[in-house]
Amino acid sequence: MKVRVKFTKTGSLRFTGHLDLMRFFQKALRISGIKMAYTKGYSPHMILSFAAPLGVGMESLGEYFDAELAYRDPVLHTADDDERLKDIGLINEELPLCPPASVLIEMLNAVMPSGIRIAGITRIEEGKSGKAMSLVKEASYITVLSGIGADVSEASEKFGAFLTEEKIIVHKITKKAEADVDIRPMLHKAKTLLIKNETETSKGTETSEAAEFLKEIKADFDWTRIPEFYRKAAEGERFAFYAECATGSAAHLRPDMLAEAFCRYAGYEFNEYDVRVLRLDTFTDGGLSLGALGEDF
Amino acid sequence: MSEPFLSDRILLSVEKPARYIGNEINAVTKDKTRTDVRFAMCFPDVYEIGMSHLGIQIIYDQLNKRPDTWCERVYSPWPDLHKIMKEEKIPLFALESQDPIKEFDFLGFTIQYELCYSNILQVLDLSGLGFYSRERTENDPIVIGGGPCVYNPEPLAPFFDIFYIGDSETALDPLIDLYRDMKKAGKSKKAFLKKAARLPGVYVPCFYEASYYEDGTLSSFEPTEPDIPRRVKKQTCLDLSSAPYPRKPLVPFMRATQDRVTLEIQRGCIRGCRFCQAGMLYRPLREKSLETLEKEAAEIIKNTGYDEISLSSLSSSDYRKLPELMDFLIKNFKEKNVNISLPSLRIDNFSLEVMQKVQDIKKSSLTFAPEAGTQRLRDVINKGISEEDIFNGSMMAFRGGWNKVKLYFMLGLPTETEEDRKGIALLSQAICDHYYEIPKEERNGKCEITVSTSFFVPKPFTPFEWASMFRKEDYLNFAHTVRGEIMAMKNQRSIHYNWHEADGTVLEGVFARGDRRLAPAIVYAYEHGALFDSWSDYFHMDIWLKAFLACGIDHEFYTLRERKTDELLPWDFIDIGVTKDFLIREWELAKQGVITPNCREKCSGCGARTYGGGVCFEEKNVPENLSGLEEKSGFEEKIGFEKKSCSEQKSGFEEMNGFGEQDDKISGGSGQ
Known part of the structure; x- marks a missing residue:
């Protein structure tokens, strides 16, 4: 049965790289006791596919990987499904019943170090929801800029003006080549994040502006789930902005690059280590959250 | 977190920041306000190397089982971070709590190789601690060391408060108990050290004084106070089966050098190779029970999520229940997609069969360690394998489908001649010849032989502890001879040769048999940039040569001299059970090229029997008249041993695992 796992990566674990994270999940899945499917061949490995790698130093509330579990899929089947299972030596009817997603989440969270939480697991169908990796077209971020030597309201004003630019040219250096690139088309949406009017609610500190903002970005979490650093920044402590950026192999915009372009535009000093980025979620072409494509079980 | x-x-500005954040699977976090003793355990090398080390996992587990103690880890910051920490005066911290080392009660080092000595000073320096124990204050952590290098701790003696000699399972806990009690009672560090010095396995260097003859050799080595013992007895855990073993070892995020479950199946070795320090230090051989290993394997795989398990010992084939253990592992784990790797097997039918079951022959190579190129020299070093064994072994491997063979040799062995060096090329060619005797249809392509040589460094507590070494140029000439001969062989294109640098060998040799007069040179070298000496990219011999010169040390005093057997050696105050008389006898036999049988063939009376366990007491192995075999040591006073029950004992300073690339090794024994 194919599932999509949504997880968060925050705190000191932001310093682990993508490869390390993938290796970590293989071990964690083994420890959890969840039955996994393996490829055939001399060195069998788990069937996992990770979406949109996160840069070292960035945090996220919306990371995803797809996994093939060795449990019976209750809804199967197309011929493709049978073929897929045959390739890995499994027969759907002979597999054990899958525990509910909530149980699987619990099993995995029991193994996770602080900083990684499993936020959801949904069943996905081959074809319809595709591979996590190839689906990703966009991601949303909160970016916090410290040490720019300007107060928040001034920076916000300049950011507003910056967004009206028709072109944002960035000098991109890759391993193969360097070139001037216009990143404006890759920036789908952006705005300064300045959220005021704190009120105490039963869930802790929440603000109506915050609720409005979360509703606007279709977040499936409340304001308190956002790590303190970003929350405090958005509440006026530092300059923060929200951005929806092209993500994936076709076009990719890193929010720290956007931050750098903004600093150059505004005449602020830019220090790459003074940028902190929180990814909120990852989306498909149609603006659907990757997590929304699956079904609950 | x-x-x-x-x-x-x-x-974000240093390489691999994950080295410094901790929070790994199975990392232990405690409430520091509720523990009495905070222990920072250090492997003085980079994180990936240190995390691969079994000994630290054993100590981490042992100490954290104590409710009164929190053991954390610290490794050497890589040169990029080192530079930043120095410039910005940032103190070194432990991974779990991220608290500065200076706040700890203990800073423990496992000292696995001589070329890490500059890194030990780095850790002290970055922690804000004085190098010399006499410079550190009452509130600074107690600096304690263990591991194979502490069997001659003297070059490091002035830096350490305590050395612990032996298996940690046995007597580390009593030392921690003593510290806790004395700390609670408000006693001074000096008072603690004085009491500690009387505990088994504990050496407190500041209570001993060395004096020297005019020619520079040691004239006496004595305690400076009346109630400090003259000799320190190595601690040996006899019952490894009931000793605790980490069931939930740490699993790093980053790929460590050894990224797998390590299952120690036995400690010690019966073989008695005369060059091998581990083979003497860890006598007697002690096996773990099959039941224990089965339980541990299952539990550790479950708790770590690793997809590979590796058996660890000096010579796995000598584990008597290896076939049963392999059956168990293959039956229970191969189907669960767990790979099994088997280092240090001897070449025989059984091991080849097992290898065929557990690994992909096409991709793997077999490693043999003949160690010397001629039978004469193999007998000198008591390698215990004949040319016939090597040919039979390689033929079995070739017929089994392997075509890649790695051969390990040492150069610069005692009594070695040109002929022995040339013998390496001849032996390699002869193995090639055997390969091409196999009919073409049954061969698996071309034969590939990789010959590697390292330069031999005589170590304390071996029959070669008196042997002389060579200069760098001599070593390189030895290697050139081998290269030249290989180039002259018929199948030279199938034989690849690589050898180690010689500078590191010389430095290793200085420290291996050095004394406490070397300490200032280590400080000088560190202060002038020596760091990560075991990494060839970072090793600069010129810094060390300058250091020796500046400190008035003739480093060749420690390497080029053949010592006399009646010379008092800096490490003679340590009692490892194996007696000096046995080592002298072995040194004589070596010079005559006479071999000594292994412990299971015949007891040679090395002295390790005084520990009262292990291979010495396996049924068939008790000689009729033992008293005749018991040797008197070089010291007048013989320290009686206390047999301790292992249930209250627990180790780890002792584990020496090979680092670096690990193939599934079949060897004629383990390399040095």
Whole structure:
């Protein structure tokens, strides 16, 4: 049965790289006791596919990987499904019943170090929801800029003006080549994040502006789930902005690059280590959250 | 989770920041306000190397089982971070709590190789601690060391408060108990050290004084106070089966050098190779029971999620229940997609069959360690394998489908001649010849032989502890001879040769048999940039030569001299059970090229029997008249041993695992 796992990566674990994270999940899945499917061949490995790698130093509330579990899929089947299972030596009817997603989440969270939480697991169908990796077209971020030597309201004003630019040219250096690139088309949406009017609610500190903002970005979490650093920044402590950026192999915009372009535009000093980025979620072409494509079980 | 001690700015500007954040699977976090003793355990090398080390996992587990103690880890910051920490005066911190080392009660080092000595000073320096124990204050952590290098701790003696000699399972806990009690009672560090010095396995260097003859050799080595013991007895855990073993070892995020479950199946070795220090230090051989190993294997695989398990010992084939253990592992784990790797097997039918079951022959190579190129020299070093064994073994491997063979040799062995060096090329060619005797249809392509040589360094507590070494140029000439001969062989294109640098060998040789007069040179070298000496990219011999010169040390005094057997050696105050008389006898036999049988063939009376366990007491192995075999040691006073029950004992300083690339090794024994 194919599932999509949504997880968060925050705190000191932001310093682990993508490869390390993938290796970590293989071990964690083994420890959890969840039955996994393996490829055939001399060195069998788990069937996992990770979406949109996160840069070292960035945090996220919306990371995803797809996994093939060795449990019976209750809804199967197309011929493709049978073929897929045959390739890995499994027969759907002979597999054990899958525990509910909530149980699987619990099993995995029991193994996770602080900083990684499993936020959801949904069943996905081959074809319809595709591979996590190839689906990703966009991601949303909160970016916090410290040490720019300007107060928040001034920076916000300049950011507003910056967004009206028709072109944002960035000098991109890759391993193969360097070139001037216009990143404006890759920036789908952006705005300064300045959220005021704190009120105490039963869930802790929440603000109506915050609720409005979360509703606007279709977040499936409340304001308190956002790590303190970003929350405090958005509440006026530092300059923060929200951005929806092209993500994936076709076009990719890193929010720290956007931050750098903004600093150059505004005449602020830019220090790459003074940028902190929180990814909120990852989306498909149609603006659907990757997590929304699956079904609950 | 503790937020990183280092800022984002620093962590994002250094290579592999995951080295410094902790929070790994199975890391232990405690409430520091509720523990009496905080212990920072250090492997003085980079994180990936240190995390591969079994000994630290054993000590981490042992100490953290104590409710009164929190053991954390610290490794050497890589040169990029080192530079930043020095410039910005940032103190070194432990991974779990991210608290500065200076706040700890103990800073423990496992000292696995001589070329890490500059890194030990780095850790002290970055922690804000004085190098010399006499410079450190009452509130600074107690600096304690263990591991194979502490069997001659003297070059490091002035830096350490305590050395612990032996298996940690046995007597580390009583030392911690003593510290806790004396700390609670408000006693001074000096008072603690004085009491500690009387505990088994504990050596407190400041209570001993060395004096020298005019020619520079040691004239006496004595305690400076009446109630300090003259000799320190190595601690040996006899019942490894009931000793605790980490069931939930740490699993790093980063790929460590050894990224797998390590299952120690036995400690010690019966073989008695005369060059091998581990083979003497860890006598007698002690096996773990099959039941224990089965339980541990299952539990550790479950708790770590690793997809590979590796058996660890000096010579796995000598584990008597190896066939049963392999059956168990293959039956229970191969189907669960767990790979099994088997280092240090001897070449025989059984091991080849097992290898065929557990690994992909096409991709793997077999490693043999003949160690010397001629039978004469193999007998000198008591390698215990004949040319016939090597040919039979390689033929079995070739017929089994392997075509890649790695051969390990040492150069610069005692009594070695040109002929022995040329013998390496001849032996390699002869193995090639055997390969091409196999009919073409049954061969698996071309034969590939990789010959590697390292330069031999005589170590304390071996029959070669008196042997002389060579100069760098001599070593390189030895290697050139081998290269020249290989080039002259018929199948030279199938034989690849690589050898190690010689500078590191010389430095290793100085420290291996050095004395406490070397300490200032280590300080000088560190202060002038020596760091990560075991990494060839970072090793600069010129710094060390300058250091010796500046400190008035003739380093060749420690390497080029053949010592006399009646010379008092800096490590003679340590009692490892194996007696000096046995080592002298072995040294004589070596010179005559006479071999000594292994412990299971015949007891040679090495002295390790005084521990009262292990291979010496396996049924068939008790000689009729033992008293005749018991040797008197070089010291007048013989320390009686106390047999301790292992249930209250627990180790780890002792584990020496090979680092670096690990193939599934079949060897004629283990390399040095």
